[in-house]
Each structure stands twice: as structure tokens, then as C-alpha cells.
Amino acid sequence: MSYCPKCGIKLPKEEGIKFCPNCGSLIHLAWSCSLRTRVIVFLAVLFLCFISTILGTLARVNLTEALRIERDVENLRTAIRVVGVQVIFGNNFMYTMIMFVPVIGPGWGFFILYNTGRVIAAIAAINRVNPIFLLSLLFLQMHAWMEYVSYSLAISESLILTYSIIKRSFKNELKNMSVILTICSIILLLAAIIEFAAILYLI
Numbered sequence: 625m626s627y628c629p630k631c632g633i634k635l636p637k638e639e640g641i642k643f644c645p646n647c648g649s650l651i652h653l654a655w656s657c658s659l660r661t662r663v664i665v666f667l668a669v670l671f672l673c674f675i676s677t678i679l680g681t682l683a684r685v686n687l688t689e690a691l692r693i694e695r696d697v698e699n700l701r702t703a704i705r706v707v708g709v710q711v712i713f714g715n716n717f718m719y720t721m722i723m724f725v726p727v728i729g730p731g732w733g734f735f736i737l738y739n740t741g742r743v744i745a746a747i748a749a750i751n752r753v754n755p756i757f758l759l760s761l762l763f764l765q766m767h768a769w770m771e772y773v774s775y776s777l778a779i780s781e782s783l784i785l786t787y788s789i790i791k792r793s794f795k796n797e798l799k800n801m802s803v804i805l806t807i808c809s810i811i812l813l814l815a816a817i818i819e820f821a822a823i824l825y826l827i
């Protein structure tokens with residue numbers, strides 16, 4: 625809801641209104657992203673996140689590199705077993721925070737998801753299994769979907785924040801960002817608990 629800055633009456637909801645119907649003063653309405661646009665941007669980003677991971681999965685990994693990646697994954701698993709669930713949450717939360725940053729967030733995010741694909745490619749190469757089969761196993765797990773939703777929320781919010789800077793409406797959009805950041809934190813926390821249980825009891 626917006627009000628005339630001069631006379632203070634409640635302004636009608638119609639878009640593109642330039643003058644106050646009461647006192648006639650010029651009105652600069654702050655730009656805001658509609659829910660419909662947010663949903664479209666989110667779905668497009670989610671699709672690109674999957675594409676990034678698939679490209680990483682299909683990338684060639686030589687054996688030396690595959691073994692190095694496998695060692696890194698093993699070290700991370702050991703840290704998770706010893707320290708606990710906060711290792712998963714801490715890692716994913718830090719990655720997600722950077723994805724929110726205007727301008728650089730999307731590049732960073734797609735790079736992280738491409739690397740996720742490379743980890744799958746490395747494990748597939750070492751175990752001589754089809755990497756796409758391994759990728760499909762990842763998406764049988766609930767926590768993977770939850771993480772991809774969080775990453776996509778963060779990257780799409782980065783795009784909207786960047787656009788809001790161009791439209792000089794950055795302060796307005798910060799409120800939406802804090803809501804989305806809270807939602808991401810909750811999803812990532814639940815995902816970390818599910819993944820931690822899987823690591824402890826399944827594998």
C-alpha cells in the first residue's frame with residue numbers, strides 16, 4: 625500500500641499512476657517485483673541449476689583429479705561424522721549466503737553446482753559406474769531437492785536485487801531478501817539434519 629508523499633492520501637492500486645488524484649503532485653512509485661515474476665525467475669534458475677550440475681557430471685575428469693576429489697569428499701564426511709550436523713549446515717549456508725550477493729551471486733552459484741556435478745563425475749569414474757545414473761541416485765534423496773530449492777531461491781533473489789539496484793529500489797527489496805534468507809536457512813537446516821541422518825545410518 626502506498627501513500628501520497630505530499631497530502632498523504634491512500635493511492636489507488638492501479639499500476640503506472642504518475643500523479644496523485646487528490647493534490648496532483650508527481651509520484652515516484654518504488655519498483656517491486658511481482659510474485660508471478662518471482663516464481664518464473666525461480667523456476668528458470670532451478671532449471672539452470674540442474675543444467676549446471678548435469679554439465680559438471682558429463683565433464684571429463686582424469687584419474688588424478690578424480691582421486692583428489694574423492695579424498696576431499698572423504699575428508700568432509702569424516703568431519704561431518706566427528707563434528708556433526710553443523711558441518712553440513714555451515715557449508716551449505718555459507719555457499720547460499722554468497723549466492724544472494726547482487727551481480728556475483730548467480731555466477732558463484734552455477735559454479736558451485738557445476739562442481740557438484742564434477743564430484744559425481746569423479747566418484748563415477750573411480751567406481752566405473754554411469755555418472756548420470758549416480759546423479760539420478762542423488763535426486764532420490766529429499767535433502768538434495770531441498771538444497772537445490774534453497775540455492776535457486778538465493779540465486780533468483782540475487783537477480784531481483786540486482787534489478788532493484790538499477791530501478792533504485794534496493795532498500796525495498798532488502799525486506800523481501802530477509803524473508804527469503806530466513807526461508808532458505810530453515811530449509812537448509814532441515815536438509816542438513818536429513819543428510820546427516822543418511823550419512824550416519826545409511827552409508
Ligand SMILES: [Zn+2]
Binds near residue numbers: 628633644645646648
Ligand atoms: Zn496527494
